[in-house]
Amino acid sequence: MPTVVIASPKGGAGKSTAAILLGTELAHAGANVVMLDCDPNRSLTLWADRGPLPARISVLSNVAESDIVKTIKQHDTDGQIVIVDLEGVASRLVSRAISQADLVITPMRATTLDATIGIRALQLIAEEEEALDRKIQHAVVFTMTKAIRSKQHSGISSSLAAQGVDLIDPPLMERSAFSALFEFGGNLRSMPAQGNMDGAIENAAQFAQAVYKRLTGEV
Template sequence: MIISFASSKGGVGKSTTCACIAAELALTGSRVLLIDLDQNKTLARWARKAPIDGLTVLPIESKEFGEFFRKQSAAGNYDHICIDLPGTREATMFKVLARSDLVIIPAQASEPDLREALVVVSDIRDVREETQRPIPYRLLLTKVFPLRSRVTDFAYQEMERHGLPMFRTALVERSAYREMFLNGQPPTQGEAGKGAGAEVQALLAEIQAVIGGDADTLRIAS
């Protein structure tokens, strides 16, 4: 499967989520290619700290994406490809969206983040029309406060008002997500079966259900 992580706004946890999912896929026995298109190359630096068997992380310039992706797809060396898109809105994003089996749109529970998420959703719909290809997408709330707040309630209400599909799993603000970039250890190793580790495993299960067609219409959790 090809999963892309998209946001035209920085600081929403896009690269963190991409790294967590790619790492967990590899840890469960899959061959995974993570394409780092983000201009900061955060994931390329992360991968060098604690390499994971089965996970290949390659930083690629946006202008090289088309040819690189064709070669990797034709070679068939990987079970899954995860793509960390640039944190800006550019032409490469449309190329990635057109090739994705699922687009994950991370966003914090804030009005600016949700506004930017809607921009990405609009772009996905445009690509759908051009390619005549279904492109599933889901919003993912990140950096959520452990206790439900008025800000979180606002986010859920706005997504419901716009009819946006979202994951039931949300990523809570936890130190494990920050520490992984210091020690290279993904949350499912550092907090196996609990906290951030349990969140990542639950999110991956939802991803596999969406791509597998078992959960085409996930409802917003109350």
């Protein structure tokens, strides 16, 4: 089954939030999900420790550079999806994880700074593709977006699309429920209501469906 790597050299881009939303929504849909916490900030572990893990999800912490490839291969079994949350730097660990990916997702906020730094993740992917002599599917998802798209957001989207970058639609909106996952743990359906929960659940579910379509070749 597939391995999804969440990678961005920009801290605060929403990597862990995207990983948790993807993992919990896929698990809710019936998939078995293993989440690897490779970020020194241990955001996935913090979320996992806040409350009971949702059904069909397991979290492995402290996965180091020397263990990452072996760990991915060990859990990349039939009926199971591996999601890797990486550190926010360009490192050997990041490169090794990308080398094992079926899909790399780069979260970025729709700002010039995030886009400029986030492009470095795409360069890392290109380097791994050259080293491995194979294509690595990758896509960008905008995070913490507003209901009304700014001119800056539209300009960055157009620029990336013109470069042939795959943009996941819908983007992940700025929602209190998403950030509250790190306070309450669990998933959007088990946590206390935070703002517009129906909207948050719909956004997360559509994001997971868009990722799943890429994994199955529908996109």
